[in-house]
Amino acid sequence: xxxxxxxxxxxxxxxxxxxxxxxxxxxxxxxxxxxxxxxxxxxxxxxxxxxxxxxxxxxxxxxxxxxxxxxxxxxxxxxxxxxxxxxxxxxxxxxxxxxxxxxxxxxxxxxxxxxxxxxxxxxxxxxxxxxxxxxxxxxxxxxxxxxxxxxxxxxxxxxxxxxxxxxxxxxxxxxxxxxxxxxxxxxxxxxxxxxxxxxxxxxxxxxxxxxxxxxxxxxxxxxxxxxxxxxxxxxxxxxxxxxxxxxxxxxxxxxxxxxxxxxxxxxxxxxxxxxxxxxxxxxxxxxxxxxxxxxxxxxxxxxxxxxxxxxxxxxxxxxxxxxxxxxxxxxxxxxxxxxxxxxxxxxxxxxx
Amino acid sequence: xxxxxxxxxxxxxxxxxxxxxxxxxxxxxxxxxxxxxxxxxxxxxxxxxxxxxxxxxxxxxxxxxxxxxxxxxxxxxxxxxxxxxxxxxxxxxxxxxxxxxxx
Numbered sequence: 001x002x003x004x005x006x007x008x009x010x011x012x013x014x015x016x017x018x019x020x021x022x023x024x025x026x027x028x029x030x031x032x033x034x035x036x037x038x039x040x041x042x043x044x045x046x047x048x049x050x051x052x053x054x055x056x057x058x059x060x061x062x063x064x065x066x067x068x069x070x071x072x073x074x075x076x077x078x079x080x081x082x083x084x085x086x087x088x089x090x091x092x093x094x095x096x097x098x099x100x101x102x103x104x105x106x107x108x109x110x111x112x113x114x115x116x117x118x119x120x121x122x123x124x125x126x127x128x129x130x131x132x133x134x135x136x137x138x139x140x141x142x143x144x145x146x147x148x149x150x151x152x153x154x155x156x157x158x159x160x161x162x163x164x165x166x167x168x169x170x171x172x173x174x175x176x177x178x179x180x181x182x183x184x185x186x187x188x189x190x191x192x193x194x195x196x197x198x199x200x201x202x203x204x205x206x207x208x209x210x211x212x213x214x215x216x217x218x219x220x221x222x223x224x225x226x227x228x229x230x231x232x233x234x235x236x237x238x239x240x241x242x243x244x245x246x247x248x249x250x251x252x253x254x255x256x257x258x259x260x261x262x263x264x265x266x267x268x269x270x271x272x273x274x275x276x277x278x279x280x281x282x283x284x285x286x287x288x289x290x291x292x293x294x295x296x297x298x299x300x301x302x303x304x305x306x307x308x309x310x311x312x313x314x315x316x317x318x319x320x321x322x323x324x325x326x327x328x329x330x331x332x333x334x335x336x337x338x339x340x341x342x343x344x345x346x347x348x349x350x351x352x
Numbered sequence: 353x354x355x356x357x358x359x360x361x362x363x364x365x366x367x368x369x370x371x372x373x374x375x376x377x378x379x380x381x382x383x384x385x386x387x388x389x390x391x392x393x394x395x396x397x398x399x400x401x402x403x404x405x406x407x408x409x410x411x412x413x414x415x416x417x418x419x420x421x422x423x424x425x426x427x428x429x430x431x432x433x434x435x436x437x438x439x440x441x442x443x444x445x446x447x448x449x450x451x452x453x454x455x
Contacts, residue, residue, distance in 0.1 A: 021394065021395060022392075022393035022394025022395060023393075149408050149409030149410070150409070151391055151392055151409050151410045151411075152409035152412070154393055192415075193418055195420070195421035196415065196417035196418055196421075199413070199414065199416075199417050200436065201413070202433075202434075202436055202437060204437040204439075205406075205413050205416065205437060205438060208404075208438045209412060212404075212406050212407045212409065215407075216409075245413075
């Protein structure tokens with residue numbers, strides 16, 4: 001078993017470390033973020049109920065109106081997106097198109113889970129796989145440097161931010177092209193607060209968001225990525241088709257044990273070749289290590305601290321997820337595939 | 353008498369203008385504090401009143417809803433779906449102007 005790292009001082013309530021930007025501890029050892037979030041934690045049950053009702057109403061309003069599918073779901077095959085898919089299918093009987101972004105690092109066990117879950121739920125599934133040279137150039141670039149603005153990197157690694165940016169973009173593009181009124185994500189309750197869990201997208205906001213994402217990529221890479229973004233003409237021609245984004249796990253009951261139990265009914269199996277924060281991606285351990293060494297805190301710590309604060313996972317479990325050393329075998333596997341072993345290692349682990 | 357009335361009117365008008373300005377300042381202060389605390393984790397070095405939240409990666413489209421929720425609760429206004437556009441929410445100044453308009 002991998003050992004826990006030598007830990008910095010942690011908040012006594014959540015698991016944020018003393019190295020996290022802007023953190024302060026009070027005399028009880030509790031951090032300013034826990035104090036600040038106390039009212040959000042108290043309001044959570046009421047908010048969750050209100051958002052469940054909002055989703056019920058939204059789904060009622062689109063019922064039977066879409067020409068093909070009611071929802072496109074960003075489906076990684078990991079536990080959260082698999083569970084979200086099950087929830088949307090079984091609770092609402094939605095016609096769903098599951099879309100997997102194959103980043104060339106999907107665990108073989110996860111590919112098996114994708115097929116099992118889609119078949120079990122009788123859901124159409126498509127996989128989108130950009131060519132390896134394109135994907136490799138993005139991951140090499142983001143492994144070596146933080147190409148995104150600082151605030152973005154407080155909540156996710158540069159590698160993850162690049163990958164998720166493409167997932168979001170492709171999901172929206174699919175929805176626009178097929179007049180699908182909902183785009184669903186399996187974000188965990190710690191990734192984004194309840195208030196952001198249902199959003200009507202619109203051309204102006206999307207355009208600016210996409211421009212900012214594109215701008216972050218170096219020009220040489222940007223050209224290769226053009227076809228994954230929303231074409232400029234769509235903002236006018238598909239103006240009326242902009243869908244609602246939903247991430248239901250923010251407001252439905254979330255219990256990892258129950259989720260695993262429900263998934264096992266579909267013969268979903270937890271991959272053994274991924275890190276403690278992913279159940280589908282073989283690149284994540286390396287992405288985490290790059291971020292940790294550059295920033296001094298784990299890229300998942302904000303998400304997991306939120307979940308601990310809201311009582312969705314235990315503090316000890318949170319510590320296990322965040323402060324265990326990244327598996328060296330997984331890290332080396334990713335470096336090897338990206339051609340980043342040897343002399344390049346120094347660049348990746350550059351000084352903070 | 354006339355002069356006194358004019359002076360009174362001027363004074364009243366000025367006070368009103370000042371009141372509006374100070375209200376905008378209050379809104380600005382609250383919006384800024386929210387952004388700095390929630391998205392910049394206390395570091396506001398490069399945040400000007402016109403800094404674009406989306407361009408600078410301070411907030412993404414999902415984060416905009418956190419700002420919306422704050423605005424709705426703090427200023428007791430309702431933000432409609434069609435108001436979720438950059439000119440209303442993509443900088444401190446835009447958000448302040450939007451809240452001003454809605455109040």
